[in-house]
Amino acid sequence: MFIGHFGAGFGAKAAAPKTSLGTLFLASQFIDLLWPSLLLMGAERVRIAPGITRVTPLDFExxxxxxxxxxxxxxxxxxxxxxxxxxxYPRGAIVAGLLVMSHWFLDLIVHRPDLPLSPGSTIKVGLDLWSSLPGTLVVELFVFAVGVAIYLRQTKAMDRTGKWSLWLLIGFLLVIYLGNLFGPPPPNVSALAWVGQSQWLFILWGYWIDRHRRPLA
Incomplete structure (x- = not known):
């Protein structure tokens, strides 16, 4: 899952209005920000296997x-x-922690049974929604749309930057998501890991947006 995690970050603004959208994105994507670094260090492994699912060519080994x-x-x-x-800010801390956890449970919906319960565990789980492209699109886009709608209801732009930077981010995320779905697979694991590091841009973008919007609650 990709865009659904950002939807969770957007939606969490209702529960923690004082927490920046950048921090909410950081929490919701934290383990996917950690993962590329671990790939580059050789601490974790993935294999590019086109056709392994309808949605992603990645075999998370x-x-x-x-x-x-x-x-x-x-x-x-x-x-x-x-x-x-x-x-x-205890409320923000609780919400941020729950967002980190939400990543695993959203991944549980889409992944093949490759998510381990603990390091060293032979038990791996996953509901394999990625076997269905239409199903994946419906679920991820729904989560994203609900999250964005909540964020729009909970915040108000203070200037034109607060308005247009948000819509630009929404559009950019959708373009990247569709590109990942329908574009070619990554050429190699190193390229995949470095592209994964580019997600930090969205964290910074979230901080920038939130500085130009104010919570309504």
Whole structure:
């Protein structure tokens, strides 16, 4: 899942209005930001196997540090703790931690049974929605649309930057999502990992947008 995680970040603004959209994006995508670095270090593995699912050509062979349920729980607690220490905003810390956890459960819906429950576990789970392109499109776009709608209802642009930068981001995310679905597979794992690092742009974009919008609640 890609765009659905950003939908979760958008929607979480209702639960934590004082938390920046950039931080909400960072939490919702945290383990997918961690994963490319682990790939480049050789700590986790993925194989490019076109046709393995209808949606993605990636065979996630080994990623217990970033994507096992136990590890994600630990990352969620750590993220919430760090956020609380920095901001002294308990509500935001709880929401951020839950967003980190939400990534695993949204992935559970779409992944093949390749998500480990813990490092070293032989039990792997996944509901394999990626076997259906129409099903994946419906679910991900629905999550994204609901999240964006919530964010629009919870915030108001303070200037033209706050309005148009948001719509530009929404459009850009949709273009990238459709490009990933219908474009060619990555040429190699290194290229995949470096492209994955580009998601930091969306985190910074979220901070920029939120500086030009104000919460209504």
């Amino acid at each position: 080994y990623y217990p540090i970033s994507h096992s349920l136990l590890a994600v729980t630990g990352w969620a607690l750590l993220f919430a703790l760090v956020y609380q220490v920095i901001t002294r």
